[in-house]
Amino acid sequence: MRFTTAAILAAMLAAPLAALPARAEAPAPRITVTGEGRTETAPDMATVSLGVQTRADTAAAALAENSAQLARVLARLKAAGIAERDLQTSGLGLGPQMDYSRDGQPPRVVGYEASNQLTVRVRDLSRLGAVLDQAVGDGANTLNGLSFGLSDPAAALDAARVQAVAEARRKARMMAEAAGARLGAVLEMNEQGNGLDPRPMFRTGAAMEAAAVPIAGGEVGYAVSVSVTWALLAP
Structure with missing residues (x-):
């Protein structure tokens, strides 16, 4: 009977320790940066x-x-x-x-x-x-x-996307080096918005001649914004 009672007491003392959660590991360091890209082209x-x-x-x-x-x-x-x-x-x-x-x-x-x-x-x-x-x-x-x-803006938007990712990488690398780290793998990437940029842009000599109504087409701009997350590594 004594042995049984001792075993029960030992089990009761050990139970709270087993119920404690394991110590959580610190999250891996990362950096998230937003980049913007823009292309201008003549409208069609x-x-x-x-x-x-x-x-x-x-x-x-x-x-x-x-x-x-x-x-x-x-x-x-x-x-x-x-x-x-x-x-x-x-x-x-x-x-x-x-x-x-x-x-x-x-x-x-x-x-x-x-x-x-x-x-x-x-x-x-x-x-x-x-x-x-x-x-x-x-x-x-x-x-x-x-x-x-543009009747088909896909190429202009793709070029703006490439610029946006390159800009995000440039800023992230600069910030990582300033903090004494370096960029690792890309963990997440999201496109936050794209479309026709409403800001007017005009080119010299782009006027289209007409008998009564002269029109200047200028250029149209397409803008894209992306958010990219990288892992941060030791230098």
């Missing part, structure tokens, strides 16, 4: 947002006139070589025009306005000015924006 495509606004005494008349003008614009753009896939109508609106000028009197309807927006992709930039001139001549009376880009 323009996107134009234009529209037609018409006013008439009745809603039906305003909408009918708007439809007729937009049909003429679309027909001329197609005749100019713009493909169906590069034409998209959007933003159709129809509403009353109100007169609020009568003091003390409720506003009254003085007419109706119809509007329709058209997004046009122009892939031959040498014809961009002429396309705009023709669209305005056929009834487009609002211009809401003009932007340039």
